[in-house]
Amino acid sequence: MNPTEPWIPYENLNLLNKSFEEEFKQKFDSFLAKGWYVLGEEVTNFETNFAKFCGAKYCLGVANGLDALILGLKAFDFPEGSEVLVPSNTYIATILAIINAGHKPILIEPNMDDYTIDPDLLIKAITPKTKAIMVVHLYGLIAQMDKIVSIAKQYNLEIIEDCAQAHGAQLNGVKVGTFGKIGAFSFYPTKNLGALGDAGAITTSDEALYLKLKALRNYGSEKKYFNKYVGLNSRLDELQAAFLNIKLNHLDDFTNHKIRLAQYYNDHLTNKVIKPKFYDNGQHVYHIYNIRTNYRDELKHFLFENGIHTEIHYPVSPNQQKGYSLYFKDIECPISEEIHNTTLSLPISFANSLNDVKQVTEMINQFFLNAL
Numbered sequence: 001m002n003p004t005e006p007w008i009p010y011e012n013l014n015l016l017n018k019s020f021e022e023e024f025k026q027k028f029d030s031f032l033a034k035g036w037y038v039l040g041e042e043v044t045n046f047e048t049n050f051a052k053f054c055g056a057k058y059c060l061g062v063a064n065g066l067d068a069l070i071l072g073l074k075a076f077d078f079p080e081g082s083e084v085l086v087p088s089n090t091y092i093a094t095i096l097a098i099i100n101a102g103h104k105p106i107l108i109e110p111n112m113d114d115y116t117i118d119p120d121l122l123i124k125a126i127t128p129k130t131k132a133i134m135v136v137h138l139y140g141l142i143a144q145m146d147k148i149v150s151i152a153k154q155y156n157l158e159i160i161e162d163c164a165q166a167h168g169a170q171l172n173g174v175k176v177g178t179f180g181k182i183g184a185f186s187f188y189p190t191k192n193l194g195a196l197g198d199a200g201a202i203t204t205s206d207e208a209l210y211l212k213l214k215a216l217r218n219y220g221s222e223k224k225y226f227n228k229y230v231g232l233n234s235r236l237d238e239l240q241a242a243f244l245n246i247k248l249n250h251l252d253d254f255t256n257h258k259i260r261l262a263q264y265y266n267d268h269l270t271n272k273v274i275k276p277k278f279y280d281n282g283q284h285v286y287h288i289y290n291i292r293t294n295y296r297d298e299l300k301h302f303l304f305e306n307g308i309h310t311e312i313h314y315p316v317s318p319n320q321q322k323g324y325s326l327y328f329k330d331i332e333c334p335i336s337e338e339i340h341n342t343t344l345s346l347p348i349s350f351a352n353s354l355n356d357v358k359q360v361t362e363m364i365n366q367f368f369l370n371a372l
């Protein structure tokens, strides 16, 4: 690679956040002047704004996406050891949340064509101990919610949506975070809506759950020093809420930019790679644009040598993660494992230009033309 050529990064948070620098600084100054550090006006405003954005009645800011999932589960008070159905190909947080809440994750394989949980397999896995389906809108694509909602109704199961990768994704005008009683969001800095540190939120339209969660995120306390529940300390940081309030105004622009980049990839990448389906109706917000190929490792190396950074989401299937061997002993997930072995995520950040994406596309097409 020519070292004078700029690298195309997978993500460039510095550049992404640069355009908000002045607004961030002003927010920080007023935060400092106010001197109210925890659960203040910024958190309340963000909760109102984000609930409105999602079309939910309520939103509660919490410390991160993992806590949003744990708290969401805890709010239901399922009996200990209840079974929760979860896709076998998700970021580990979804599964960890179930374990941390005292329940048993039951891995369900995804559809190979969209990588979200396979509704047909859900039904087969339901037992008398099953209490909930934890849906993940993986990579930014909404799961098959029409089918999942009807299964949940039929079998009297709760739906908890992991929306960490899919802020604003929608099906027929209904946004993620509102299909079940609980939606869990992460605002980790690289997410479509990212804070400048850890942050998360829960959406719900159920008033009783909202009130309970409001206490649960704050030591289970409704009134200072009176603890109605055994909760967590998981409050959205006031300063992060202030930054999120600024960036939320631009979330649709971030998403539209990513959709445009995804469209370019879909239209111009060689058919020798498996591409995601392209949606321009909001079903997919392209948090991650992944392709699949049996030459994944060679391609990743070739791109790296040519100054292009890629990522793998994720390299190891949860059932094969060392730390989880106790939970998934003898459990095989061939579809998930196949995805993990062949997937490659291409640059698709708001900080990436169309020109970046054209170069990435050209290099990938060249790889398949020359090397194979």
Ligand SMILES: Cc1ncc(COP(=O)(O)O)c(C=O)c1O
Pocket (backbone or CB within 6 Å): 064, 065, 066, 067, 090, 091, 093, 094, 136, 162, 164, 165, 185, 186, 187, 188, 198, 199, 200
């Ligand atoms: C699908 C999914 N669920 C949950 C999380 C957890 O979010 P956080 O890192 O904010 O705890 C993430 C974050 O990477 C995620 O991608």
